[in-house]
């Protein structure tokens with residue numbers, strides 16, 4: 186057993202988990218439950234009252250956090266200690282949204298001046314492009330931005346831009362290409378005019394196959410359409426921590442925006458990786474996004490554990506994963522602009538906490554990161570919510586909704602909100618057999634049919650959910666919301682004693698993919714691998730089954 190599962194707190198939580206009353210009862214016996222189990226900060230309200238939790242549960246969970254030195258670990262992250270131990274790196278995405286007056290030391294150097302200089306460089310670039318001063322090779326202003334990147338160098342820019350659609354500069358269109366599938370870039374290029382298109386190549390490492398291949402294809406297209414090699418600088422910029430490699434690749438040195446090793450890819454939208462966002466919404470709004478995230482950083486760093494939103498959300502999710510065998514967690518956004526957020530949180534959490542050994546290399550004997558999935562309400566209600574209500578798996582849910590819509594037409598938003606709140610209520614209270622039977626009282630069914638149908642209509646309820654509300658979806662509230670999930674992920678990783686900031690699991694697939702690529706292009710058929718891999722490669726070489 187690991188120290189964690191041996192600990193008396195863990196054992197106490199395990200015993201306690203078997204003795205929690207149904208949430209219906211918890212609400213029936215405590216009219217103040219919402220007041221006691223909700224909190225507001227940074228423009229967000231979290232209602233966590235619809236959870237399988239009593240005051241004792243929370244006390245035990247906070248004790249677990251304290252026992253895991255959570256507070257010291259939070260301090261270590263903000264202070265720039267090398268908490269990504271396997272890659273020997275500090276983890277300082279929080280520095281990207283700190284104020285200019287702060288001083289944060291990484292590897293012996295204050296990094297804030299560099300962060301601010303990069304923001305200033307972004308500002309100059311955004312002004313130049315959006316004012317029309319930045320001209321393409323035929324003297325026309327830029328109309329289309331294409332972000333080329335993958336993983337954290339794609340999801341953040343794409344999903345935040347999508348979420349902040351009401352703030353877009355109407356003169357600009359933005360596109361993203363991530364997949365190495367040639368269809369992805371081909372379909373985009375069909376929409377574009379090389380004279381007015383600007384490509385932003387985003388790759389922290391500048392070594393990611395998909396991004397390099399897509400950028401080369403874009404450059405070939407640009408040259409084939411009439412651009413000259415000497416015009417490339419007007420149409421290609423890059424964001425990377427590997428400036429030397431970007432220069433070698435042919436990106437003009439002035440067009441390279443730096444980022445740093447102490448920013449993880451999935452935590453990088455706050456850096457120059459966010460350039461497509463800044464171009465679309467303008468620098469003032471981009472700074473408001475950073476400032477919302479900074480407010481959440483301050484809250485996370487300073488609020489006591491018992492009033493700390495990311496801590497509470499992290500602990501509750503861990504509660505279900507480790508003590509109720511919940512293997513997934515669903516994020517349901519009741520706002521069309523936030524439809525991409527579940528995919529963003531999916532990378533954030535699964536790439537961070539999909540780990541099986543502790544920091545000192547011991548195999549864990551408890552579940553770590555759950556599968557994160559989700560989608561937008563109300564669409565999911567007519568699809569996978571059935572399983573949430575009546576399936577055998579326990580799937581804790583987060584419901585996220587702004588109180589005011591950017592598009593307040595007729596009764597739409599009232600209906601959206603009523604569905605959101607109605608779902609959390611249904612999940613919590615369920616429907617008993619007697620209630621189901623009573624609903625059938627006036628039907629023409631026989632008594633035995635009523636009994637049977639009532640059994641099918643029973644919903645056990647007691648399904649946990651959090652509800653997160655904000656007044657309106659703005660750059661600032663979105664910044665706070667994303668930072669909330671970043672820190673929630675951190676809390677869980679800290680308690681599980683894993684490294685939430687490396688991603689060795691993706692390496693093997695990348696390496697083997699390169700090996701297969703060489704075999705596909707070799708003179709001889711493949712015969713040195715397992716029978717399945719050889720056969721698949723050779724079928725591919727033949728181009729038919």
Ligand SMILES: O=P(O)(O)OC[C@H]1O[C@](O)(CO)[C@@H](O)[C@@H]1O
Pocket residue numbers: 335336337338387388389390391392393396450451536688691
């Ligand atoms: O920005 P890069 O270096 O191209 O990496 C892209 C993505 O690839 C990963 O390393 C995973 O393969 C992610 O962590 C990262 O966000």
